[in-house]
Amino acid sequence: xxxxxxxxxxxxxxxxxxxxxxxxxxxxxxxxxxxxxxxxxxxxxxxxxxxxxxxxxxxxxxxxxxxxxxxxxxxxxxxxxxxxxxxxxxxxxxxxxxxxxxxxxxxxxxxxxxxxxxxxxxxxxxxxxxxxxxxxxxxxxxxxxxxxxxxxxxxxxxxxxxxxxxxxxxxxxxxxxxxxxxxxxxxxxxxxxxxxxxxxxxxxxxxxxxxxxxxxxxxxxxxxxxxxxxxxxxxxxxxxxxxxxxxxxxxxxxxxxxxxxxxxxxxxxxxxxxxxxxxxxxxxxxxxxxxxxxxxxxxxxxxxxxxxxxxxxxxxxxxxxxxxxxxxxxxxxxxxxxxxxxxxxxxxxxxxxxxxxxxxxxxxxxxxxxxxxxxxxxxxxxxxxxxxxxxxxxxxxxxxxxx
Amino acid sequence: xxxxxxxxxxxxxxxxxxxxxxxxxxxxxxxxxxxxxxxxxxxxxxxxxxxxxxxxxxxxxxxxxxxxxxxxxxxxxxxxxxxxxxxxxxxxxxxxxxxxxxxxxxxxxxxxxxxxxxxxxxxxxxxxxxxxxxxxxxxxxxxxxxxxxxxxxxxxxxxxxxxxxxxxxxxxxxxxxxxxxxxxxxxxxxxxxxxxxxxxxxxxxxxxxxxxxxxxxxxxxxxxxxxxxxxxxxxxxxxxxxxxxxxxxxxxxxxxxxxxxxxxxxxxxxxxxxxxxxxxxxxxxxxxxxxxxxxxxxxx
Numbered sequence: 001x002x003x004x005x006x007x008x009x010x011x012x013x014x015x016x017x018x019x020x021x022x023x024x025x026x027x028x029x030x031x032x033x034x035x036x037x038x039x040x041x042x043x044x045x046x047x048x049x050x051x052x053x054x055x056x057x058x059x060x061x062x063x064x065x066x067x068x069x070x071x072x073x074x075x076x077x078x079x080x081x082x083x084x085x086x087x088x089x090x091x092x093x094x095x096x097x098x099x100x101x102x103x104x105x106x107x108x109x110x111x112x113x114x115x116x117x118x119x120x121x122x123x124x125x126x127x128x129x130x131x132x133x134x135x136x137x138x139x140x141x142x143x144x145x146x147x148x149x150x151x152x153x154x155x156x157x158x159x160x161x162x163x164x165x166x167x168x169x170x171x172x173x174x175x176x177x178x179x180x181x182x183x184x185x186x187x188x189x190x191x192x193x194x195x196x197x198x199x200x201x202x203x204x205x206x207x208x209x210x211x212x213x214x215x216x217x218x219x220x221x222x223x224x225x226x227x228x229x230x231x232x233x234x235x236x237x238x239x240x241x242x243x244x245x246x247x248x249x250x251x252x253x254x255x256x257x258x259x260x261x262x263x264x265x266x267x268x269x270x271x272x273x274x275x276x277x278x279x280x281x282x283x284x285x286x287x288x289x290x291x292x293x294x295x296x297x298x299x300x301x302x303x304x305x306x307x308x309x310x311x312x313x314x315x316x317x318x319x320x321x322x323x324x325x326x327x328x329x330x331x332x333x334x335x336x337x338x339x340x341x342x343x344x345x346x347x348x349x350x351x352x353x354x355x356x357x358x359x360x361x362x363x364x365x366x367x368x369x370x371x372x373x374x375x376x377x378x379x380x381x382x383x384x385x386x387x388x389x390x391x392x393x394x395x396x397x398x399x400x401x402x403x
Numbered sequence: 404x405x406x407x408x409x410x411x412x413x414x415x416x417x418x419x420x421x422x423x424x425x426x427x428x429x430x431x432x433x434x435x436x437x438x439x440x441x442x443x444x445x446x447x448x449x450x451x452x453x454x455x456x457x458x459x460x461x462x463x464x465x466x467x468x469x470x471x472x473x474x475x476x477x478x479x480x481x482x483x484x485x486x487x488x489x490x491x492x493x494x495x496x497x498x499x500x501x502x503x504x505x506x507x508x509x510x511x512x513x514x515x516x517x518x519x520x521x522x523x524x525x526x527x528x529x530x531x532x533x534x535x536x537x538x539x540x541x542x543x544x545x546x547x548x549x550x551x552x553x554x555x556x557x558x559x560x561x562x563x564x565x566x567x568x569x570x571x572x573x574x575x576x577x578x579x580x581x582x583x584x585x586x587x588x589x590x591x592x593x594x595x596x597x598x599x600x601x602x603x604x605x606x607x608x609x610x611x612x613x614x615x616x617x618x619x620x621x622x623x624x625x626x627x628x629x630x631x632x633x634x635x636x637x638x639x640x641x642x643x644x645x646x647x648x649x650x651x652x653x654x655x656x657x658x659x660x661x662x663x664x665x666x667x668x669x670x671x672x673x674x675x676x677x678x679x680x681x682x683x684x685x686x687x688x689x690x691x692x693x694x695x696x697x698x699x700x701x702x703x
Contacts, residue, residue: 037450103452104664110451132450203562209648211665250566252648264545265564284546386449386667393666400661401479402486402650 037132040383046158055134060142065317067092073120079340117315121307125383136310143322146329166308170343174303175296177261177271187295195268205251206269211396218242230388273368278342294368304378443673452667471674487654491636494575498583510591527581566649574642579632590624
C-alpha cells in the first residue's frame, strides 16, 4: 500500500522548529522544583510514578464529551482511516497537531502552545519529565475496557508500574535496513553493523538522527551495552567510532530511512524496525518487496523500545481521550494502524506469525516485528539525569559540526 | 538642480503614512530579537529543560553565551561558520554567474518577449522553496533523471545526496537565484539606454559599453541582489538537511535547529542566533555604507 507519507517529510522539514524560541518565551511557564524530582526507572529498578493530590484521575462513568478530540503526534503516525472511523463512531471530530521530536513536543506542551487532549508516541525517556511537572494525568482504567488486549509484559511496565499514566502505542527495535539487491552481501551474523563502516558503501549509508540511538550504535560496536552510561569517556569513545564512520562512508543523518532505503538513496541505513515495514510502500515499481532486508544484532545487543499514549493534565476532553485510547486497543484497529504506519502495537495478535500468515508483512521482514520474548530481553534507552543528558547532547552536537 | 532645492522638508503626511508600517517592522524585529536574547541569557528549567527567558537585563547570565562564542571563535563551531560562509559565497557567485546574464537579457534584449520572460521568472515564487528542494531530491536520487543523466559523464558516479558540498551549493543557487534575478533586473531596466548609445557614439564596442557603462551602473543592484540572497542563505538549514544531511556539510542553521529542536539546551541555539545576527549586521552595515556613498555621488 502506498500512501502520502511524503507529508511526514514535508512537515519534518518545515520551519516550525525555529518558532520554539519565541514559543518558549511566551505562554504559561511550567516551572519545576528540581532535577531530583525525576523518577528514572530501569528494568532492574521499576518505578511507581507518583500521583499528586491535585492531579488525580478523572472519575469513571462520566459522559463522553462532544469534542473535538485534539491529538499531538508525529506527522502521519496514525492511520487517517482510523481517525475517520473514530469520528463516525463518536460524532466528535479529531484534530491532529504534529511535532518532529520529543523535545519539541515537551516544549510546546509545557509552554501551553499545544492545547491538546492526548499525547501519542511519547518516548519513555521523557515520561519522568511529564510526570514530575504534572503535565499528564493518571488514567482512569474504567474507560479502558480493552486494556486486557495488551501483552501481559506491558500491562505493568517498569517505567510506569500499574500503567498509571500510559498505555503503549508502538514497539520497535533498532537495526539496519538494506536493499539486498544493492549490497555486496545481505547483512547477517553478529556484526552486520560493520557495513556502515565499510568503504564500499561510501556515500550510501545512513544513521538515525537521534543522539541516543546513533551514539548507542557506536557503543554497541565497541562491545559496550551500557547505553545509559553517564561516563564521558564511554560517550567520547563511541563518538570516535562514529567519526570513523564519517571518514569512511559519510552517512546521511536523518530519520528518513523508510524512504531512502527502498529508493536506493542509501544502501545500508540504521533505522527502526517499523521503518522497514513502512518502506514497503516506497519501493519503486520494478523492485520486489523481497529486496528489502532488516538486520538486527543478537538480543543481548539489541535496542528495543516502545512509545506510549498519555492524556494531558489540562485536557478539555479527557473522557473522549480515554475513549480514543480504548479504540486503539482494539486488535482490528491496531492492525489497520500497523498497515499504515509500519510500526506494530503491543496487542495480542500482533505477533510476527499472525501477521505473516495474514499476509500483512512479507516473510523476509519477519524479524522487523518484535516478539514478547525479545521485548523482555532487549536493551532499553532510558531517561538520563540532566547532567548526563547534556554530555550526550554536546557530544552529538560536536559530531555534527563535521570538523 | 541646486543643492537647496534637493533638500525638501519632511512632509508630515508621508511620515504619517509610513509610521504604521515602520512601527510594525520595528515591533516584529525588535521584540523577537529581544526574546531571543532573553532566552540566550536566561535560564533553563531544571526538569523540562525548556528555556526560561530572562526579560530583565540586570539578571542576564552570559556564561552560556561566552562558551558558545569561544566555540565559534576557536572551537568546533568555527568550522561550521567558515563552511557556511564558503557555501554562501560560492552560492552567491553562482547566482551572479547565472542570474546576471538572465536579468541583463530580459531587461535589454528580450523585446516583445519581456512580459513572458518576466512571468516565467516569477513562476518559481508560486511554488514553496521546500517543494522545489524536494523535487531536486527526487531528481538527484540514484534512479533520478538528473543523477542518471550525469552518470554518463566519465568518472561521475558520485552519490549526489550523500554529503556532497557541491550539491548543497547547487541547491542554494537553485533555491535563491529567483530572488537574485528580480532586483537585479529592476536595476538594469532603469539604466538609461541613451548612456549606452552615447558610449557607442564615442567609439565603444558592445563589450566596452557593457564593462564601462552597464556594469558600473548596475553595481548597486548587484550588491543589493547579493545581499537579498546571501542573508537568508546564511540561516538556511533545510537545503543541507534535505540534499545532504551529513555533518560534513553542516551549516550554522542546522546547528541552531539542532539545539532548539532536538536538545535540552535552547540557550545555545539562541546564542548562535545572536552571534549570527551580529555577523550579518556587520555585513549589512557595509552594504548600507556602500549605498550611502553611492547616494552621495548621485546627489553631488
